[in-house]
Amino acid sequence: MAFGKKETGIAVIQPANIVRATIHIRGTAPYVMNRFSKKAELMLGMATPKNQKKARTERKARDYAQEFLDCQHRAAAGWAGMPAPGFRKAMIDACRTVGLVMTTAKMSVFVIADGVDVADGTPLVRLIGGEPEQIESHVRNDNGSIDIRVRAMWREWAAAVTVEFDADMITAESVVNLLDRAGRQVGVGEGRPFSKNSVGQGWGTFTVVEAA
Secondary structure (H helix, E strand, O other): OOOOOOEEEEOOOOOOOOOEEEEEEEEOOOOOOOOOHHHHHHHHHHOOOOOOOOOOOOOOOHHHHHHHHOOOEEOOOOEEEEEEHHHHHHHHHHHHHHHOOOHHHHHHEEEEEEEHHHOOOOOOOOOOOOOOOOEEEEOOOOOEEEEEEEEEEOOOOOEEEEEEHHHHHHHHHHHHHHHHHHHOOOOOOOOOOOOOOOOOOOOOOOEEEEEE
C-alpha cells in the first residue's frame, strides 16, 4: 500500500504504484473540433471597451477555408489531435455517475499526450480518422447577434488513449470503465452531451474497444 505507516514515530511512505495502459476507443458519433485560433485571440485583444465608440472600419470578407484550417489542432508532424486534457476532464466528470470522489480521480488518473499542438502547445492525443470535412453552423453570440462558426468534423474516428494511474488508488479495470463511461455519458470536443453551456449536439461520444 502507498499509505504511510508509523513505525517508531517515523512515517514510512511507499513509492507510488504508477501504471500505464493504452486504451483503444472508437467514436460512436462525429467528433467536432474548434480550436481557439490565434486570429480570434488577437481580435479579442483589440475589442473596443463598451464605454468607447467603435471606429467605423471597412469589414473584410471572411476566409472560411482559412478558418477551417485554424480550427484544427495539429502536431508538428501534421497529424490531427484531440486535446488530452479533454479526455482527463471527461473521466473526472464521469465520476459523478459512480459516486467516486472527483478529487481522487484528479490525483490518480492522467492522460499522456502523443504530441503537442504546433501553434499553442496543447497536449494532444492523436486522432485516427483521415481528413475532416468543413461544417458551418449558425450560433448566437453573447450580445444576441447571429454568427457562423466554421468547424472541422470527423464522422468516423478512433484513438489510442494512454492513461497513467495510481494502482493503489484505482484498479486498471476501473480506469477502463471510467473512460468508457466518459465516452458514453460525457463526450469530448464541440457539441458533447455534457457541455457546461448546453445539452450538446450529441457529438463526441465514444466507447472502449480494447485495453492493453
